[in-house]
Amino acid sequence: MSAELHPGRTKALSQGWLAAHKWLLARRLAQFGFLALFLTGPLFGLWITKGTLAASLTLNVLPLADPMMVAQAFLARHVVETSALVGAAIVLVAYGLVGGRTYCSWVCPVNVVTDLAAWLRARFGLKEGWSLDRRTRFVVLGGVLVASAATGTIAWEFVNPVTILHRGLVYGGLFTAGSALLVTLALFLFDLGVASRGWCTHLCPVGAFYGLLGSRSLVRVTARRRDACDNCMECFAVCPERHVIAPALRGKSAGAGPVITSRDCTNCGRCIDVCAKNVFEFGTRFRNGLDDVDHIVPPAKEGPGNVARAG
Amino acid sequence: MTDKGKHTGAVSRRGLLAQTVRAACGAGVLALLLAVPARKRAEAVALRPPGAIAADDFLSACVRCGLCVRDCPYDTLKLSDIGDGQPLGTPFYNARSVPCEMCEHIPCVTACPTGALDKSLTDIRDARMGTAVLVGQETCLNFLGLRCDVCYRVCPLIDQAITLERHHNERTGKHAMFIPTVHTDKCTGCGKCEKGCVLDEAAIRVLPHNLAVGVLGAHYRLGWKEKEKAGKSLIDGIIDLPDRMPEPPAAMPSPERLPGGGFKEFKP
Ligand code: SF4
Ligand code: SF4
Ligand code: SF4
Ligand code: SF4
Ligand code: SF4
Numbered sequence: 001m002s003a004e005l006h007p008g009r010t011k012a013l014s015q016g017w018l019a020a021h022k023w024l025l026a027r028r029l030a031q032f033g034f035l036a037l038f039l040t041g042p043l044f045g046l047w048i049t050k051g052t053l054a055a056s057l058t059l060n061v062l063p064l065a066d067p068m069m070v071a072q073a074f075l076a077r078h079v080v081e082t083s084a085l086v087g088a089a090i091v092l093v094a095y096g097l098v099g100g101r102t103y104c105s106w107v108c109p110v111n112v113v114t115d116l117a118a119w120l121r122a123r124f125g126l127k128e129g130w131s132l133d134r135r136t137r138f139v140v141l142g143g144v145l146v147a148s149a150a151t152g153t154i155a156w157e158f159v160n161p162v163t164i165l166h167r168g169l170v171y172g173g174l175f176t177a178g179s180a181l182l183v184t185l186a187l188f189l190f191d192l193g194v195a196s197r198g199w200c201t202h203l204c205p206v207g208a209f210y211g212l213l214g215s216r217s218l219v220r221v222t223a224r225r226r227d228a229c230d231n232c233m234e235c236f237a238v239c240p241e242r243h244v245i246a247p248a249l250r251g252k253s254a255g256a257g258p259v260i261t262s263r264d265c266t267n268c269g270r271c272i273d274v275c276a277k278n279v280f281e282f283g284t285r286f287r288n289g290l291d292d293v294d295h296i297v298p299p300a301k302e303g304p305g306n307v308a309r310a311g
Numbered sequence: 312m313t314d315k316g317k318h319t320g321a322v323s324r325r326g327l328l329a330q331t332v333r334a335a336c337g338a339g340v341l342a343l344l345l346a347v348p349a350r351k352r353a354e355a356v357a358l359r360p361p362g363a364i365a366a367d368d369f370l371s372a373c374v375r376c377g378l379c380v381r382d383c384p385y386d387t388l389k390l391s392d393i394g395d396g397q398p399l400g401t402p403f404y405n406a407r408s409v410p411c412e413m414c415e416h417i418p419c420v421t422a423c424p425t426g427a428l429d430k431s432l433t434d435i436r437d438a439r440m441g442t443a444v445l446v447g448q449e450t451c452l453n454f455l456g457l458r459c460d461v462c463y464r465v466c467p468l469i470d471q472a473i474t475l476e477r478h479h480n481e482r483t484g485k486h487a488m489f490i491p492t493v494h495t496d497k498c499t500g501c502g503k504c505e506k507g508c509v510l511d512e513a514a515i516r517v518l519p520h521n522l523a524v525g526v527l528g529a530h531y532r533l534g535w536k537e538k539e540k541a542g543k544s545l546i547d548g549i550i551d552l553p554d555r556m557p558e559p560p561a562a563m564p565s566p567e568r569l570p571g572g573g574f575k576e577f578k579p
Contacts, residue, residue, distance in 0.1 A: 041381070055376035055424045063424060069374045073425065076371035083424035084374070126329050153370040158398060163375065167400055171377060171390055178392040179347045179399060186343035193336020 007122075007238035008274035015276070023269025030106045038170045053107070053166045054157075055084055063087035068209045072148040072156060092213065098267070100214025104200060104207050105268035109165050113184055114200045117191035118240070130195040132202040134243070134264070141205035161187050161199075162206050201240050201264075215263040221271060222283040223249045223258040227296040229279050235271040245271065249279070257288030347393055356518055357396035357403035358440045358500060360388055361411060362420040362432035366519075373427035375400035382422035385412045406502020406517045411440060413467050413501050436468065441500030442523035443473070443493045447514025453489050454514075456480050462504035462515045463491050472498040491515060495524050 008020040018025075037058070041047035049058045055065040065080070065087030073080050080088075095103055104111055120126075147155035157163065161183050167173060168180025175181075191198050200207055223229075226249050235249070236242045244262035251257070272280040360379050363369055379402050380388040387409045391397040395405075402419075404411060413435045420428040432438060443462075445451060452459035453475070466473045475489040491504075493515075502517045517523075538544050 050381040050422075051376040051378045051424075054374040055378065057378060057422075057424070065424060066374065073371055073374070078368065078371040078426070080372065080374075081424060081426040081430070084426075087424065124329065124332065126332060129333055152367070154372075154374060157370075157375055157400065163400065167375065167377065167390060171380070173390070173392055176392075180392075182343045182347050186340045189336040189339040189343070193333040194340060 007234040007270075010232065010234070011274060011276040020273050023273045027106055027268060028112070031109065031112060034107050035109065035169060042170070042172070052163060052170055054163050055087060064091055067092045067213070068206060069154055069157070072145065072154040075145055075149040076152045076154060095210060095213050095217070097217060098214075098219045099217040099265070100210035100212065100263065101207060101266040102214070102219070103210045105266040108162055108206075109169060110162050110187065110204075111200065113165070113188050114191045114197065117188050118197055120192055121196060122237070126193070126196075129193065130198070132195050132198060134202050136202050137205055137208035140203055141208040144205050156205060160206070162204075197240050211263040216285075218284050219267060220283060220285045221260045221265060221267065221269065221280050222287065222292070223260065223279050224281055224283065224292065225277065225279045225294045225296065226250075226252065226258055227293065228277040230277060232276065234274045234276070235280070238270045238274045240268065241265055252290075255290065257290060258293045259283065259285055259288035261285060261288070355396070355405045355407055356441070356516070357391065357405060358502065358517060358519070359397075360402050360404065360419045360428055361417055361435060361438035361440055361499075362428040362430070363440070364427060364429050369427055370398060370401070372425050373401055374425055376424065377402065378422040378424060379419040379428060382418040384414065384418065385409060387411050388419060404502070406505040407513055410502035410506040413438070413499060436499060438499045439520060441502070441517040442495050442498050442520045443500065443502075443504050443515055443517050444523045445491055445493065445515045447510065447512070450510055451491070451514035452509065453491055456482065456486055456488055458489060459509060460489065460491070461507045461509050465503045465507040467501060467503060468497055468499065473504065495520075
C-alpha cells in the first residue's frame with residue numbers, strides 16, 4: 001500500500017468531488033431521513049413515525065419491529081402480539097431483498113459514529129491496534145440468544161448500543177449526558193483507538209443477525225468493470241468489510257462472477273464512490289456469470305472509455 | 312496507513328502519537344463504561360404502566376420502543392435511564408412527578424405492540440400499577456388531627472380505593488381523627504394521592520404491590536377462609552377441654568406488711 005492512500009482522491013480529481021461521494025451522501029441523507037421521521041413528532045408535533053428502531057408505527061398504519069428482538073422474546077418464552085409479529089415479518093422480507101446489512105449502512109445511527117472513527121483513524125494514520133476476529137460477532141450473537149433463553153429476557157437490550165443511541169436521539173436522552181451519550185462516546189473511542197472498525201465489523205451481533213438475514217439478498221454490488229481495475233487498492237482501504245471485495249474483483253482466474261456475494265457487504269456503495277476506474281456498480285445477485293462483466297479493451301487509458309459492452 | 316519504511320529510523324513521532332491516542336482511547340472506553348453504573352443513584356419508586364405483565368415476564372416482552380410513552384396524553388410515562396430505578400430504556404412513571412390519570416381507553420396499553428402491556432386490561436379500574444400506603448403516620452396532617460383529606464379527595468376511586476376512617480384522637484382526648492385508609496383490593500396505584508399530598512415529602516406513597524402489602528408464605532392457610540371454602544369447619548367437633556380457674560387466693564402467702572405501710576415487694 002502506498003504511504004498516503006486517500007480513497008477517492010484520484011476520482012475526485014478526475015470526475016469531481018460529487019462523483020466520488022454520491023453514495024456516501026445518499027447514505028447520510030437516508031440515515032438522517034430515517035431519524036427525521038421519528039423526530040418531526042416530538043420537535044414539531046407532526047407525527048410520522050412513533051417508537052424506535054426496536055418497534056415503530058408509521059402514520060398509524062405501518063408497524064415495524066426488529067426481528068432480532070422478536071426472536072429473543074420468543075427464546076425468552078414470550079410470543080409477541082400480532083402488531084410486532086407483522087412488523088418483524090415486513091422487516092425480514094425487506095432486508096431479505098435489499099441486503100440485511102443495508103440496515104447497517106443506511107439506517108443504523110451507530111454507523112455514523114463508527115464511520116467517523118474510521119475516517120479519523122485514516123486521517124491520523126492510526127494503525128490497526130487490537131485485532132479482533134470478525135467472526136466474533138457471530139459468537140456474540142450466539143451468546144445473546146443463549147442468554148435470552150437462559151434468563152427469560154430480551155438480553156441484548158440491556159446493553160445494545162444501537163437502540164441506546166437511537167432512543168437517546170429520539171427521546172432526547174442523548175442531550176442530557178445520560179447513558180446514551182456515555183455508551184456512544186465509549187463506542188467511538190473504541191473504534192478510534194482500540195480496534196479498527198472494531199464494533200460494526202467485528203463485534204456487533206445486530207449486524208451479524210442482519211447479515212445472516214440478507215445472505216441470499218437480491219441487491220448486490222458488482223465489480224462489473226473489473227477488467228479496468230488498476231490495483232490502486234482504494235476500494236480495499238475504504239471498505240468496512242474489505243475481505244468481501246477480492247473474491248469478486250479478482251475472481252476471474254478462479255472462475256468467479258463479478259458480484260460481491262458475501263453476506264458481510266453492507267451495500268454502503270463506498271467502493272463504487274472511490275473507484276477512479278468505475279469498476280463497481282449496484283446490481284443484482286443474478287447477473288453473476290463470467291459474461292456479466294464489461295470487457296475492457298487493453299490498454300485502458302484515462303477514465304471510462306475503451307469499453308465493449310458484453311452481451 | 313503508514314509506510315513501514317518510515318519507521319526504520321528513530322521511533323517516529325507519528326508512531327508515538329498513535330500509541331498515545333490508543334492508550335487514551337482505551338482508558339476512555341473503560342472510564343465511560345464505568346461511569347454508566349457509577350451514576351446509579353437511589354430514586355423514587357418507578358412504577359410500570361397500566362397492564363404491565365408480571366415483573367418477571369416484563370423484560371421478556373418489552374422491546375423498549377416507547378410507543379406507550381408516545382401515546383400517553385399526560386406525559387406520565389418515561390423511558391428509564393440509569394438510576395431511574397428500572398432497567399435501561401423500559402417505560403415507567405414516578406407518581407410524585409406525574410401520576411397516571413387512568414384514561415378510560417388506556418391508550419398506553421393499546422399502543423404496545425408486543426404484549427408487554429396486556430390488552431386484556433379493558434377497564435382501567437382493574438389496573439394494578441402498585442398500591443398506595445400511608446407511610447408517613449407521624450407527618451400526615453390527618454394523623455395529626457387536622458382535616459387535610461387531599462389524598463382522599465383526589466383519588467379517582469374515592470370512597471372505594473381510599474376512605475376516611477374515624478378514630479379517637481388520643482392526644483386531645485376529645486376529638487376525632489379521619490385516617491386516610493387505602494383498600495388494596497380497589498387501589499390501582501395511579502398515584503394521584505401521592506402527587507396530591509400537601510407535604511414536602513408525600514406521606515402517602517405508591518409502592519409495588521408486594522412491597523406495599525407483603526406476601527404471605529405459600530404454605531399459610533387461614534382457618535376461617537378454609538372453613539368458608541369447605542362450607543364447614545375442617546376439624547370434626549370442638550374438643551372440650553376442662554375449664555381451669557385460678558386457685559383460690561387463700562393458697563397464696565399474704566404479702567408482709569412493713570411498719571411504714573408499704574409492702575415488702577415494693578421496696579425501692
Ligand atoms: S464491498 Fe463496497 S458496498 Fe460492500 S461494504 Fe465494501 S465498500 Fe461497502
Ligand atoms: S392510563 Fe393514561 S395517563 Fe395512565 S399511563 Fe396510560 S396513557 Fe398515561
Ligand atoms: S409499548 Fe410495550 S414494548 Fe414498547 S416500551 Fe411500552 S411496554 Fe415496552
Ligand atoms: S393510588 Fe391513591 S389515588 Fe390512585 S387509586 Fe390508589 S388510593 Fe386512589
Ligand atoms: S394528602 Fe398527605 S397529609 Fe393530607 S391527608 Fe393525605 S397523606 Fe395526609
